[in-house]
Each structure stands twice: as structure tokens, then as C-alpha cells.
Amino acid sequence: MLAMIKVNLQRRWGRTALTALGVAVGVTTIVAMLALTGGLSRSAGDLAKLGRADFGVFQGGLADLTASSLPASIVPRIEAVPGVAAAAPLQVVPHALAADSSILVFGAEAQSFLVKRLVLIAGRDAAGKELMVGSNAAARLRIKPGQTLVIDGRALRVAGIYRSGISLEDDGVVLPLALTQQLSQRPAEISMIAILIAPGYGELAVERSIERAVPGTLALGDPSEVARVDTNSRIINKAAIIIAVLALLLGAVVVINTMAMAVIERRREFGVLAAVGWSHARIARLILGESVAVSLVGTGVGLAVGALASVLLVHALAAATFVSPVITLWVIGRGLIVGFALGVLGSLFALWQVLRVPTLKALQRE
């Protein structure tokens, strides 16, 4: 049976290749979109967990959490909320680094847990108007302690290189909060507040207490909740789903059309198979096997190209720092499931085309 499937696919290799390409486009889109939206969710989650905080407090009602802006004056009020062990104000300044505008600049107080939790791997702690560079950003910028980086037109000395284990932090640069406020000309403003919960308190209860104590704020800790609240993430997720569905439909139409054409051309051949004693089930297995085989070839290509496309896409969107594609086994598994499903779906119409024709009529077809 496998030999027959191979021969049948090879006999019209150009068509087989085009069909596989159609499937590959569908699977590529699925994998790229899943990897991208997975990366977006993780990045949004990372934002709420900066400095390994329990959760973050943002400005409420925003489409994009990175655009959050809070008055620094609310920090003492939040610190006073029962259950809050520490509240670290943070300013996120995008596109501030001249050498690589995609690297995020964080402003944090030197004494906050955010900075204290950074593990120094080279140089020393920052003092005054110095900065610290995350390990990934340092590797990308090829910068060492003692060198300078230009941020918003000001050359600042690199004191040390740190590693936190949170990709968003390791891909960024940390400055004193007062300096980022000065550079952004918003001295009393912060982007978010990272919160540590006191022992014995529940995260959700503390989040709700903060939102009640400071109306207009939004406390988020669960990465999936962050992705849900962040309207931009939601829009991108929905767009990704729509694009993926369209790509799947395209792939399905290509496979259905090709398989239907292939079996219509070979109707007499299927008549011969029935005449020599092949059961409908065995003929169906042959058609299904051909359809699934070509789909799996396309799926293999689609998985590889999809992984590459997701990386290229975040670079094309200049979001490589904030978002890194997440390609998990489940993403690959879903790609495989889609490819297999396209194969099965593509064979159904072809099966109906073959099995509805009586053997004698099939034999009489030219």
C-alpha cells in the first residue's frame, strides 16, 4: 500500500509539490501565529512579573500595558495597603537607546527589590548617573562595563552587566528611576509598580484591595489575565486567529481540489481496484494515505518555515526584544494536527467522488 501511495504521489510530482506547498503555507501561518501570540502572552506576563514581583499595578483602561502611566505619588498609598510587603515603582522607556531602539530602558530605584534582585555578572552596581545592562542586551550590543551607551542623547557609563532570568529584563537596560524621569521629562511619573505580597495574604485579595484603594489602577499577576486585559495583545491574538483560519481554509481548498482532481482523473483505476476485489475501505485507505502523506510533507516544511517566519516577523515588527517567539512542543503538535486534519479533510470529497460511482461506470470512464 505504501509503495502504491508513493508511486501515485510521484506520478504527478509537480501537483504533489504544489499541494504540499499549500499545506505548508497553512501550517507555516499557524506555527508563526501561535509562536508569536505565545511570545506576546509571555512578554505581557513578564511585564507583570518584572523583578520576580508577585504582580504589577498599571494604569487602568489602557489598550497597551506598555503605555501605562501612573503618578509616582500613589506609591506610598499602595505601600499602605494591607498585604503589600514592598512596592517598587518602575518606568519603562521604549525607543530610548540610540544603539538599538528595540531595547527597553527601565528606570528603577536603586534600593528597590527590582534592582536588588539583579545578579551582577560583570562590573559593579550602578551609582549616580550610571546604568546596568542586561546580559542578553550586552551580548547584542557587544558592550562591557566601563563603556558608554547613548540614551535619549546622553552618553551614560555602563557600570555592570546583570542577569535576572526574566527575558524582558535581561534584554533591557536599567537606569536609576530619577534619571529616566529626567530624560523623559516626566519627573513625577512612573509606568507601573511591582508588588511583593506579605506572607499570609492572597494575591487576588491584595490586587483587589489596591484597585479599591487607588481607583483607576489595574493590578495584574496572572500572565493569561494580562494577555486578556491588554487590548493590543487581544487584537493581535484575534488577528492571528483570523489569519490562521484563512490560511487553513486556503490549505484545505488546495488539498481538496488536488485530491478531487487526482481521483477524478483516476476513476477508471479505482474501478479496476474494485473489480479485482478491493473493498471500499481499502480504496478509502489508499486515497486517505495519499492525502495525508502529501499533507505531512507540507506540514514538515510548514513547521520549519513557520519557526523561521515567527523569528523574522518579530524582527520585521521591531519587537524582537519585547517579544520572542515561543515554539513549544504543543505549538509543533498543533501544527502536526492541522497538517493531518488537512490531509483527512482533503480526502473526504475525493472519497465521495470515488465511492459514489458504481464499479462498472468507473471502468467505462475514459
Add this chain to the structure above:
Amino acid sequence: MTRPLLQLLRSTRARRDQTARPGSATGAAVEVDRVSRSFGEIAALREVSLSVAPGELLVVTGRSGSGKSTLLNLISGLDQPSTGRVLIDGEAVWQGSHVVRARRELVGLVFQQHLLLSELTARANVEVPLLGAGVRSRERRRHALELLEEVGVSDRAEHVPSMMSGGERQRVAVARALANSPRLLLADEPTGSLDSVNATRIIELLVRLRDRRGMTVIIVSYDPVVGAHADHTVTLLDGRLDSGGRQPLEA
């Protein structure tokens, strides 16, 4: 529960091995009982009755449009009669749920235009019915090569149909029809697309195979050369058996 299942599997395998062994088949008796077949207003066959004994070689002759192929299609189960019945060994095998099995184990078909699968080699074409019967790969290959040897085209085993002559293709088609050791071989104009030399060779091959295997053979042909090799001939005229009925071969 396990033992009866094992016994069933063993008996099925034994039957399959027996079926696959060349020369093990014996002919089937065919009874065509007042069979008519109409296509709309057109009556292709009218009240045709005939009997074919096990091991007999019957040739059905008649002019184009006389109903020869329609009769063969009814005997092979590819078509169903409008009225009347076709019995093989006394059973209406073309009705009910055993049609596929009967087609696989009882009947071998040879078509006028050989109808070999163009992308497959001669050997692979002969293996196709065996694949349908679930015979294992090594056994399929061995049996296919034996059959190609038997019909005299073993040197063409790895050639595709386009690399063979018309006579060779038809021999491969005969080998394919014999693959599951049928008890009834049905051939529809097997010499129709061949020159006289090849036509004679194919008919002589069918006669030789019938003699060797003991199977029943029914051949539809307008070719008088074919009729000359038959045990009996019947002639169809406008969908009816000619009044002469069965005519034994005259020496």
C-alpha cells in the same frame, strides 16, 4: 474467547494460502436464469438463460450491440439484472454483503483494453488483487513472479505497461486475473485490441490455463478464432440467445 478467535485466524490464513496457490482452484458452475437487463427504454438482454458447467470454456459471440458485454457484466457482478438471476455454484453471490469477497476470491476479470495501472510495473499490477486480499508483501511478490512466468512474460516483470507490447500487456492482465486463483475467469474481448498472431496466443494461453487449473472460463468475443477454441459457443442476437442455443465445438 481467545481460542476460537485464534482458530478463526488460522483457518482464514490457511484458506488464503490455499487460494494463493496456483492450480488449486476448480471451476465454478454458472447459471444464468431468465436474465433481462434494460437501460431505460432499451432492452440490452431479454430473458437469457444458459448454464456453464465447472471447467467449461464458453465463448459468447454476437455482433456489436448484441448484449455480449452486458451479459458478462451481469455474470461478473459488475452489473445487476433488471429481472432474473445469476447463480454461481447455485448461489446468488452478487447480492448481499459478500460481493467484495466473491469478486476477490471467485472471479478473475480480463478486460479488452487490459486496464493495467500505468505507473505500476507488471509485477506490481499482478500484486494489486493480492494486496486487496491482504496477502503479505513477500508472498505477493513471489506469487506475482510465478504468474508472470506462467503467462510467459516473466522477463517483463519490472517493466511498466508503456514499455510492453499489446500482447504482453494482455498477458499481464491475464496474470492479474489469475492472482487470487479464481474459479471463474471472465474475459471481455481479450483479443479485441490485438493483431491476429497475438490474439491467437492469448486464446491459446487461456485454454492452456483452463486445462491446467480446471477453472471455468467465459469469453466474450466477436472473433471467430476465439470461438474455435471453445467447448461451447452461444450467440447473442439483439439481446436474445440465438435460436441455435449452445453449440458444441466441432472437431
